[in-house]
Amino acid sequence: MVRHRTRRLAPGRRLPYSRLAGPLLLLLVWSLGSVTGVVDPRVLPAPWTVVHTGAHLWVSGTLRTDIATSLWRAAQGFAIGLTVGVVLALVAGLSRTGEALIDGTVQINRSVPTLGLIPLFILWLGIGETFKVAIIAIVVYIPIYLNLYSALAGIDTRYVQLSEVLRLSRWQFIRQVVIPGSLPGFFVGLRLGVTGSWLSLVVLEQINATNGLGYMMFQAQNYGQTDVIVLGLLIYGIFGFVSDSVVRLLERRVLAWRHSLSS
Template sequence: MAFATIDLSRTEKLRQQEPQPAAKADGAGVALQRIEPVSAAGRGIPRWLRRTSGPVALILLWHIASVTGVLPGEVLAGPSTVLSSASRLIETGELPQAMWVSLSRALIGLAIGGTVGVSLAVLSGLFRLGEDLIDATMQMLRTVPNVALIPLLIIWFGIGEAPKIALIALGTAFPLYLNVYAGIRNVDQSLIEVGRTIGLSRAQMILNVVLPGALPNALVGLRYSLGIAWLALVFGEQINATAGIGYLMANAREFFQTDVIVVCLVVYALLGLAVDFTVRTLEKVFLSWRPAFNGA
């Protein structure tokens, strides 16, 4: 019995010497950490640096080829020559004036073509009668190459500004029509049923359900139309142009000035990039309610 008592006492002492588990801390004492998704975590190199690395590498390769003589100046002027030509054109005022004229043509043509395309798409998408009267004609006309219409446009509108703007309007109308029409017809049917259940009128259904649902497709169509607007602008400014970027390119082609031609091409690219950035900004503003995949 004595040995049993000694063993029990030793066991109690050992239990008392063991570290006791800490009591649960209340909510105020817990250190909070912000959990970030893997896609939002830093990856070392800033994204803006990764996006600019490609163009910078291309310009550097172009410069090396020009300096070493691999790319002769008669074939393509080097970056330094192009920069000096751009500076000269800016100082004389030729380049800013040409940019303003070309941008005005593109925006006016886009406004006309976009208005026509969106209006026809809304009529065709919302009403079956409109679809029967409009859609077949639009599907037929969109397969006709716009460049093939230049002779007719010259006959109809002359050789002034009208055929250039008409060519841009024709090119930009069809992408907007197709995307807005598809956006209206692809609105989730369950949303339509919910609108009917809560008693929305036809006008309220169109304004609050159908058109917001078609907005993502409409913005995609706008981006396509902007790209086609610049392409149509290049062809349009070959029609007896007396001003604009195409006019500068035509004159440079006559005198084999590859540096001026490259300047005009860069201006086309920068203007297209600027308007594309504008559309991306509109997407972020008007589609902030719509979750999207930002890339892995």
């Protein structure tokens, strides 16, 4: 009997740029549909039309201002949400009192649609930039907290018992057991938080904004500029893809020891 061996690519041996295959295939289908006339340009403009529109807005300075504004809003909300999510997860995951006080509250917050809080936050914080950043922070902190807290709660009890046998100090226990055990869950939450910051920004920038990609798309809707709307969606998609790729790269670097052990 001949045995066939199946080769599997380890996580660290994936082909470079392989994640671009899907988006490039969609771009090819889109281009073919535009060339053959299958896709109505009034419904979905051709890729080259969108690129021409983007170049025109970039040269005029409008697109540069909108991109910079959106990046700044997303960065502020993400930084606050990341900090809050990590701190709450550590307190709840490392302390029974913290778990009793924090976890139930976060679970209730998780059940409330975040975008449904917009009217209340406008009354509390005004209709300026503050409420936008606050909503982004909430969208970001929830997945980071949930995944990091779950990772902390799921640390193998054998490692905890071993740390007690070795009489590790509190700091040694955190550094040698808690941090390595919780990093995989943290990166999962980080990826979800990064994506959430862009998703919420699309909606928030259409509420009393004077610049930003969402405002640009809202204005384009009023004037029937489909190419500008598609341009904004593509830029949001590119930002989301790039930020997720950066987190994945960081995850592979930080958790390289897991790959070496699995191999």
